Amino acid sequence: MPTRVALLVVLLCAATSSRAVAHHSFAAVFDASKAIRVTGTLVKIEWTNPHIYFYVDATDEKGTVVRWACESAAPGALSRRGFKRSLLKLGETLIIDGYQAKNGANLMDARRVTLPDGQILSGASAGDGGPQ
Secondary structure, eight states: OHHHHHHHHHHHHHHHHHHHHHOOOHHHHEEEEEEEEEEEEEEEEEOOSSOOEEEEEEEOTTSOEEEEEEEOOOHHHHHHTTOOGGGOOTTOEEEEEEEEETTOOSEEEEEEEEOTTSOEEEOOOTTSSSOO
8 A cells, every 4th residue: 555655646746747847937948149030830739837839830941841849928828918729720820939949949939929810929928037
């Protein structure tokens, strides 16, 4: 019985630790001097706490299709300012302005998202220490 309890505790800790690590300040992951704009086709949406992620396929300067992971604020914060999940439609072209990850990965902090109809949404996390 004690072995089962210990195993349960280990499994619960492992299951919750990735979410705790995922919540971070802007400066912990992104570089405020690496402002970028990515235009790409929306291919995946993860509308979960503590940050939403959406993924776009964009063509780089060499003509290669590159997948970008775009991080934004928490779902509740986005919804309160009018950025609803239903506005993101797979297959549509988005323009995302933000800041690249410090390590140079294809990960960006999506501060502004422009939809195909021209509507501009703020994806920034309030008070995260990043540029506004």
